[in-house]
């Protein structure tokens with residue numbers, strides 16, 4: 001049982017507040033991923049949990065005990081650093097044995113523990129090498145091994161794969177997934193820039209931005225039901241298109257007239273009487289666009305650049321989405337025979353359409369939603 | 378002309394001469410010897426560039442050859458001849474006379490003592506100072522103070538410490554701080570510290586430690602800063618306490634630099650002369666090799682034994698020097 005609870009946690013450097021009002025509960029065995037734009041405080045939050053950074057406000061509890069002032073080594077955590085942070089003067093074996101020696105364990109117990117972990121991570125033949133004699137992937141495994149040896153209750157990863165090349169990244173990502181599977185009782189917190197890592201590894205994703213938590217949820221939850229335009233555009237690549245429109249019909253489903261083109265579309269989102277005339281932003285993911293039949297189109301535009309990737313075709317339209325600079329993008333499956341300058345009408349299935357009012361999703365009306373004051377990309 | 382004017386003039390002529398040499402020689406190379414114009418412009422540029430490094434290196438190479446390389450061979454030759462016989466070749470006789478001299482063995486033994494204490498103490502104190510001043514606000518002031526003795530010449534330092542160790546007659550106020558403190562605490566009568574055999578060696582050694590600690594501190598401080606912060610944080614998470622972090626994580630990572638500092642100070646120690654010369658002149662069993670050499674060469678006018686002593690110093694320094702350069706190069710990579 002290792003529940004982690006952050007209540008109103010805050011971090012300030014002097015007068016500058018980097019993080020504020022962080023409320024988060026993490027259950028035993030979860031793999032929680034922190035994502036967010038660069039500089040939003042992911043590492044800072046992780047390091048506060050580790051105890052490497054002082055918590056300037058709020059409380060951090062592990063297993064119901066306040067640990068704000070507990071030194072890192074007593075919190076039952078282990079950390080894998082972005083640069084691996086292996087001790088360069090020690091062999092792989094000594095790197096992994098270091099924490100156990102510090103803890104004063106017996107020689108035989110240490111040997112057993114180190115060899116068991118080395119076996120698990122296929123480091124058996126590398127035990128006598130120095131870190132500089134290892135490849136990037138091997139170093140990463142040693143760093144993970146060094147963390148595992150301590151048998152921590154909470155694992156902290158700070159962008160562990162960002163120094164690896166693309167192929168190795170995929171392989172190591174799978175290894176981490178397997179590792180998690182093999183240690184169901186261990187809680188993991190993982191910081192990453194990479195959406196694919198976040199979506200594939202996480203049991204829950206925490207979107208951090210602008211000094212607060214924008215949304216917490218299961219990966220597909222965030223993808224399907226983002227609570228704000230920020231999260232909507234942050235999750236998914238290319239980012240969701242936003243088009244301005246106006247509610248013209250309410251009920252179990254909502255009818256909206258798109259400003260651009262003027263077609264009437266239906267969204268599977270309930271609205272109340274009286275919402276007619278409300279200005280909304282229509283969110284449609286590039287991959288949800290389909291060619292529209294008749295007059296029920298959400299968008300009409302002239303094709304600018306096309307990128308044919310074989311499995312999909314990306315169309316960049318001349319028209320801008322309602323965010324301002326970004327072009328409307330459609331991701332159509334297969335090879336699409338569109339030409340430069342061709343005018344296309346696109347729509348989307350009602351359940352694929354998102355609606356936002358003043359940045360907040362209509363699905364979350366009345367909920368407390370934190371709107372980060374920054375751009376998602 | 379006042380000495381200050383002389384010094385200023387020397388500096389102006391020296392620096393101006395250097396600048397002038399580089400500027401003019403470069404001009405001659407580019408304008409007169411291989412001008413970058415005419416039919417052979419391209420070829421001339423290449424030739425000028427091939428010669429330029431040598432042109433700039435020439436003053437240094439020339440000075441090194443004249444004042445370093447040539448004296449080595451000349452000293453070797455002198456150590457095999459006898460002045461009183463009109464410079465006749467006498468083989469290894471000078472070396473034999475030297476090894477028969479108890480003063481030589483005293484010097485060798487004392488040098489060994491210096492060698493044992495100074496590099497170790499300076500490096501240890503320097504490392505300590507570097508670590509302790511690293512994170513505090515007034516650390517830089519402390520560092521400047523510790524580094525300051527480096528700016529004082531050895532003779533200057535010797536004079537300062539001569540005053541520290543000074544002894545006055547019993548009924549007069551002591552101006553030497555050591556005696557003043559000693560009389561306050563436990564002593565009955567002032568001690569002339571520099572005449573107490575064996576311990577007077579230690580008193581001389583302290584002067585060099587005082588000077589060299591600043592050097593060690595500056596180099597080691599830079600090395601400590603170069604240690605990746607994350608390895609220290611990893612050690613904190615692993616549960617290491619500050620002492621374990623220092624001795625098991627930090628020190629091993631700067632071991633290479635420690636060796637370079639150690640050997641550099643070792644070379645300084647082997648050549649130590651000024652401090653002994655100015656403070657005891659080798660009396661009361663404080664002789665060291667360099668001062669012994671000086672004694673023989675310029676006081677006894679015995680160039681044979683003096684040169685032999687010089688050769689001994691060189692042979693002792695050489696392997697450490699080679700090792701030092703090897704390590705320093707490895708550190709730089």
Ligand SMILES: Nc1ncnc2c1ncn2[C@@H]1O[C@H](COP(=O)(O)OP(=O)(O)OP(=O)(O)O)[C@@H](O)[C@H]1O
Nearest residue numbers: 013016018036037038039040041042043044045193
């Ligand atoms: N020592 C410090 N003093 C002042 N501000 C700091 C300090 N350390 C970090 N910050 C600020 O805190 C914010 C969060 O930094 P942090 O490293 O946590 O970002 P991050 O989300 O991990 O970014 P990245 O994705 O680039 O790693 C940044 O805006 C940074 O400028």
Ligand SMILES: [Mg+2]
Nearest residue numbers: 042043044158
């Ligand atoms: Mg970071």
